Amino acid sequence: MVSRGVIMFAHNNEEIDYFKIALTNALMVQDNLKVPVTLVTDPGTYGYAKTQFDEELINQAFENIIEVTQDYDYHRNNRRLYKDTNYKTSKLPFYNCNHWAAYELSPYDETLFIDADYLIMSDALNHCWGSIHDFMISDNTQEAFFERKLMPPWIDPFSIRLYWATVVFFRKSYEANQIFEMVHHIFDNYAFYAQQYSFPNMMFRNDWAFAIAVHQMNDYQDRAEVPRLPIPSLLKAFDNDDVVGVNGKNDITILLQKPSHSNKYILSRVKGVDVHCMNKWGLLRMSDKLIELYR
Amino acid sequence: MDERLEEALKFAEYRTTLNNQLAQLKHRTEVQLLHSVNGGTFPITMELINFVKLHITLKKKSAILLDKNDTPILVDDLKAFYDTIFDRYTSATQAMYDEFMIIRKQRKVQTILDIDLGE
Numbered sequence: 001m002v003s004r005g006v007i008m009f010a011h012n013n014e015e016i017d018y019f020k021i022a023l024t025n026a027l028m029v030q031d032n033l034k035v036p037v038t039l040v041t042d043p044g045t046y047g048y049a050k051t052q053f054d055e056e057l058i059n060q061a062f063e064n065i066i067e068v069t070q071d072y073d074y075h076r077n078n079r080r081l082y083k084d085t086n087y088k089t090s091k092l093p094f095y096n097c098n099h100w101a102a103y104e105l106s107p108y109d110e111t112l113f114i115d116a117d118y119l120i121m122s123d124a125l126n127h128c129w130g131s132i133h134d135f136m137i138s139d140n141t142q143e144a145f146f147e148r149k150l151m152p153p154w155i156d157p158f159s160i161r162l163y164w165a166t167v168v169f170f171r172k173s174y175e176a177n178q179i180f181e182m183v184h185h186i187f188d189n190y191a192f193y194a195q196q197y198s199f200p201n202m203m204f205r206n207d208w209a210f211a212i213a214v215h216q217m218n219d220y221q222d223r224a225e226v227p228r229l230p231i232p233s234l235l236k237a238f239d240n241d242d243v244v245g246v247n248g249k250n251d252i253t254i255l256l257q258k259p260s261h262s263n264k265y266i267l268s269r270v271k272g273v274d275v276h277c278m279n280k281w282g283l284l285r286m287s288d289k290l291i292e293l294y295r
Numbered sequence: 296m297d298e299r300l301e302e303a304l305k306f307a308e309y310r311t312t313l314n315n316q317l318a319q320l321k322h323r324t325e326v327q328l329l330h331s332v333n334g335g336t337f338p339i340t341m342e343l344i345n346f347v348k349l350h351i352t353l354k355k356k357s358a359i360l361l362d363k364n365d366t367p368i369l370v371d372d373l374k375a376f377y378d379t380i381f382d383r384y385t386s387a388t389q390a391m392y393d394e395f396m397i398i399r400k401q402r403k404v405q406t407i408l409d410i411d412l413g414e
């Protein structure tokens with residue numbers, strides 16, 4: 001019997017409770033995909049979570065919780081700009097240096113590795129299970145505000161195709177292992193690869209690391225030989241946008257920033273599709289309602 | 296502000312919301328129009344439905360079809376495959392049509408979204 005499940009990572013910083021976001025999404029995963037969830041976290045994050053949530057809820061959300069040791073220097077120094085729409089910005093630590101470990105840490109034969117803030121509101125990703133391919137990733141995104149310009153499909157106009165590490169499917173296999181090993185190697189030599197692939201050597205980004213790994217596994221060619229996820233695209237609501245309402249299961253309301261006005265928004269109702277909500281504060285404001293709904 | 300201009304801007308806002316919800320609807324329908332078999336995933340299109348129907352008409356029991364990733368997949372029971380994709384296509388497009396007919400008649404942002412925005 002092939003084991004299947006989802007793996008997520010959650011490492012809190014001083015403002016963002018990633019554990020709560022992951023817990024919310026884990027309940028949504030179980031409701032829609034009907035598979036268990038494994039969480040990778042650190043003792044500090046987990047310790048704090050135990051003071052916030054009852055044990056029963058944590059056990060309901062996660063089949064396994066794997067505590068890993070943090071590289072505290074990395075956590076302190078790898079800072080990214082977080083936005084709560086255009087009205088609030090904060091530069092906060094972002095712990096994303098261990099995603100390459102998902103392959104080793106996953107207890108499943110087939111794993112969906114998803115970002116905690118990629119809300120699962122459909123069963124679409126169930127199409128991954130039993131795939132003929134050992135590794136699948138997406139290079140296609142769709143803005144939740146459909147008129148907004150799409151992100152360019154390249155790391156840089158003079159560089160390679162961008163793949164999104166938001167959702168990755170892998171099977172325990174030689175090929176998938178090689179890709180994750182490559183991501184690890186790219187993390188260890190990020191300055192070199194930044195120069196090689198024309199991007200700023202600032203904050204480490206898994207999207208770029210996976211894109212480079214895929215490029216290298218394609219023998220340095222832009223051949224479309226790495227299989228894409230079955231879903232048409234990854235729907236994205238950026239951190240300029242805000243989750244403002246929960247209307248029911250798999251049904252949320254999002255304020256989307258107008259492309260031509262940084263302080264004007266339209267309302268949008270997103271139903272029955274998965275959506276990447278990058279405004280962490282917005283998600284956290286709605287997470288109690290979502291937990292109540294899905295628990 | 297000139298009352299007519301204010302009215303026009305309100306209408307523009309309504310049009311943007313309407314178009315975005317229609318695009319959302321189309322995206323959701325695309326997500327629903329997938330079928331997986333023997334490790335391959337197929338976007339269900341009118342072309343696929345007709346191609347499979349052609350095989351069945353030619354008394355074929357199985358066929359090799361190229362999936363979303365252009366991977367050749369053996370579909371060993373074409374009839375069952377056809378029944379599933381046909382059903383899924385008709386039910387997904389019926390749901391899309393029903394919602395489209397409701398949305399297109401709405402004349403206010405809150406009725407397009409069918410949510411209570413208060414006063």
